[in-house]
Amino acid sequence: MNSLGLYLTSVLIWGSTWWVITFQFGPVPPAISVCYRFALASLVLFAWCRARGLRLAFSTNEHLWMALQGILLFGVNYVCVYLAEVQITSALVAVVFSLVVFLNIAGTRVFFGTPFRASTVVGAVLGVSGVVLVFLPELREGTAKGNATLGLIYGLAGAVTASMGNLVASRNHRRGLPVVQMNTFGMFYGAVFVALYAVLGGQTFRIDWSERYLLSLAYLTLLGSVVAFSAFLTLLGRIGADRAGYVTVGVPVVALLISGLFEGLHWNPLLVLGVLLCLAGNVSVMWKRR
Numbered sequence: 270m271n272s273l274g275l276y277l278t279s280v281l282i283w284g285s286t287w288w289v290i291t292f293q294f295g296p297v298p299p300a301i302s303v304c305y306r307f308a309l310a311s312l313v314l315f316a317w318c319r320a321r322g323l324r325l326a327f328s329t330n331e332h333l334w335m336a337l338q339g340i341l342l343f344g345v346n347y348v349c350v351y352l353a354e355v356q357i358t359s360a361l362v363a364v365v366f367s368l369v370v371f372l373n374i375a376g377t378r379v380f381f382g383t384p385f386r387a388s389t390v391v392g393a394v395l396g397v398s399g400v401v402l403v404f405l406p407e408l409r410e411g412t413a414k415g416n417a418t419l420g421l422i423y424g425l426a427g428a429v430t431a432s433m434g435n436l437v438a439s440r441n442h443r444r445g446l447p448v449v450q451m452n453t454f455g456m457f458y459g460a461v462f463v464a465l466y467a468v469l470g471g472q473t474f475r476i477d478w479s480e481r482y483l484l485s486l487a488y489l490t491l492l493g494s495v496v497a498f499s500a501f502l503t504l505l506g507r508i509g510a511d512r513a514g515y516v517t518v519g520v521p522v523v524a525l526l527i528s529g530l531f532e533g534l535h536w537n538p539l540l541v542l543g544v545l546l547c548l549a550g551n552v553s554v555m556w557k558r559r
Contacts, residue, residue, distance in 0.1 A: 275504040279516045282497040284523025287359035288531060289493070290351060292485035297477050299351035300467040305476075305486060307343045308460035310494035314453035323450060334441050335451055336458040342434025343459030348466070349427030356420030357407065360528030363521040364403050365424035367547045370517050370554055371396050372432035380436055392554035399546030402539045448502055456494065518551045 270278070293302040318325055327335070353362045371393040377383040407417035441451055467474070477483070501516060525544060528534040 270500070270503075272504060272507055275500045275507070276516065276519075278500040279497050279504065280519035280523055282492050282500075283516070284363070284520045285527055286489055286493040286497075287354070287363045287524040288527045289485050289488050290354055291359055291532070292481050293351070293489075294355060295477050295479075295482060297475055297482065298467065298472045299355065300348050300463050300470070301472060301474055302486070303344070303347045303351055304460050304463040304467060306460075306489050306494060307347070307456040307463070309486070309490040311453055311457035311460060313491065313495050314449065314456065318450060318453055324447070325450060325453075327446075327450075327454075331441075331444075331446060332454065334437065334444075335446065335454040336462075338434055338437040338441060338451065339455030339458035339460075340462045341430050341437060343456050344462040344466075346427050346431040346434060347459075348463060349423045349430065353420045353423035353427060356415035356423065357417055358414065358528050358532045358534050360521070360525040360532070360534055361403060361407065361420070362424045362427075363524035364544060364547055365400055365421065366428050366431065367517060367521050367551055368396055368400060368425075368428050369432050369435070370551050372428060373435050374554065376432055376436045377439070381439075388553050392550040392552075395546045395550030395553065397550075399543040399548075399550060402543030402546065404543075405539050406535075406537055452498060515552075518548055521547065 293299070297305075315325075317323075350362060350366075353365075371389070374383070374389050374393075404417065404421055407421075438451065438455075442448065504516075521544070525534065529536060534540075
């Protein structure tokens with residue numbers, strides 16, 4: 270697959286997963302669904318590593334860092350995403366997650382000493398302003414499907430933990446941990462953490478045998494968690510992290526289009542302006558970094 274194909278694969282799959290997650294809501298608690306998703310994804314990746322003869326033996330210290338990455342990136346992050354989507358439409362959660370680009374830059378400045386640039390500050394202002402405008406109608410008019418404030422809080426918490434997970438992944442990558450195995454163990458540890466959280470919270474492990482639930486789980490596991498990550502990592506290795514970062518610009522656009530078609534997302538002037546500001550902020554940061 271050429272670079273354009275890899276880019277479209279990542280954007281279209283990840284852009285659609287925000288909506289597909291809504292098919293997981295029902296008798297199965299959100300945390301349990303997250304546990305199923307990444308437990309299955311890790312099993313698929315373990316089988317792939319075995320088939321390819323990839324190294325699976327790591328030191329205790331390396332496992333601890335992979336566990337921290339998994340807990341943040343595939344555990345807390347996705348539990349927050351699912352809980353946010355219970356309250357607000359999937360596209361709005363995707364817009365909130367566009368802030369991860371700016372959170373990553375702030376985090377690398379704090380932990381790795383990467384300097385800020387003027388374009389980064391401008392992009393961050395545009396991105397935050399865009400999110401504020403997107404959520405004004407939801408907060409002011411109560412048009413969300415649930416509690417918009419709670420949905421926004423969960424979304425922001427998910428974005429922050431996703432960024433923290435990215436920073437840990439960056440640290441692990443710099444220490445020479447291979448990406449595929451890092452994600453394999455990360456998803457496993459993330460699933461174990463969420464399982465413990467669910468048990469301690471008194472949640473019951475159950476399965477919804479409806480086609481709606483099982484097909485969405487298969488889609489999120491195989492396409493959203495395995496194929497899209499594989500396509501993105503291949504693209505990143507081929508054209509570099511900066512240019513591959515433009516995936517974060519395309520994903521919320523796809524999520525918004527799907528939400529408008531299937532979730533009844535109302536396109537008002539503030540929403541359109543807010544989305545444009547978010548996209549402009551992302552492009553500003555990515556363009557200068559390139």
